[in-house]
Amino acid sequence: MGIKHCNNTNDFRVLAKKRVPSPIFHYIDGGADDEITLKQNTEAFEKCDLIPNVLKGVEDIDISVSVMGKKIELPLFFSPIALQRLFHHDGERAVGNVAEQFGTFFGISSLGTVSIEEIGASFSCPKIFQLYVHKDKGLNENMIEKCIENNFDVIALTVDTIVGGNRERDLKTGFTSPPKLTLNSFMSFASHPYWTFNYLFGERFSLPQLQDYVKEGTDIKVSIGDYFSTMLNQNMNWKDAENINKKWGKQFCLKGIMSVEDAKKAVDIGATAIMVSNHGGRQLDGSRSPFDQLSEIVDAVGDRVDVICDGGIRRGTHVLKALSVGAKACSGGRMYLYPLAAGGEAGVKRAMFLMKKEIERDMQLMGCKSISELGRHNIKFR
């Protein structure tokens, strides 16, 4: 089976599992502790139903939305993801090309594997830089300055990784950055020669945003959980977030807001957007799902900031449900990471093509010509 035969996120997941060594697959696929939150993030969408209207003349529809100061061609974008060149040797370069083709936001992680400078020069799609606040203040300043110099559109400050989540699959497989060969993982690397060849003989693995400041993650092998717990600033607080916003001065998003209280504080410090997110179930297991939290947050701050629903999206109908509740847009990780691991740029392109088709078809079946026609009137919780 190739990517041509993948028709949904799960098909790409099955293919990705075959294409990359198991520590890599489980790093993408896994969550924290018992993975209850990971599962719930998607299941939450199945606890409500859409109610269509008919006979609305829906031949021509428009699924574009305006969010974080930009018009994007579909209400879904690429969440920032670490270590992408480990999933496929083209990594961010593949994802950026697809973001550009589909006219949507491209999220780039502080732990990205292609530099801010290269991404700034290569892609004209709207760009979000995801900031991890490190103990090393010079590093934080350097990343923000590079985003300013390279004309990024949004900084998204991740606020849900104050320590690393307990990702037990990574403990089991021994996954580290950069990957280490263990007795356990040896067979898995040996049985994926295409991946292993590209890793060993392709462009050297690096974390360009960090490597001039910290050795961990590039020269020193470290698990991502340990990286968060040792390198990030555990004392980060609202004042710090406000100062980053002031220094940056453009669209500013807080990624990982889950409570109404915090959503209001985000408004108070001048954030222009929040991503309601639990980091894809990789941090606090037992946390509520973003979709379940959405209505309370939209009711409290939806008229003052752009509320984005991040996590669990696997289908076009999931996007329509979140927009019906009041999200401005949705974002996702695994929906494009399985395709990236399964087939590089062609995989991501096919996945986004399918998602876009699904959203368009479902809009027509809902009797909606534009996203603004979606609302709470067309969704019912059981």
Ligand SMILES: Cc1cc2nc3c(=O)[nH]c(=O)nc-3n(C[C@H](O)[C@H](O)[C@H](O)COP(=O)(O)O)c2cc1C
């Ligand atoms: C493999 C992987 C790596 C991630 N890396 C980052 C990261 O570097 N920074 C960040 O803020 N979030 C990161 N996330 C979280 C995503 O940005 C996003 O919140 C999450 O994937 C949403 O859940 P979904 O995968 O169900 O769509 C990562 C998620 C995954 C699956």
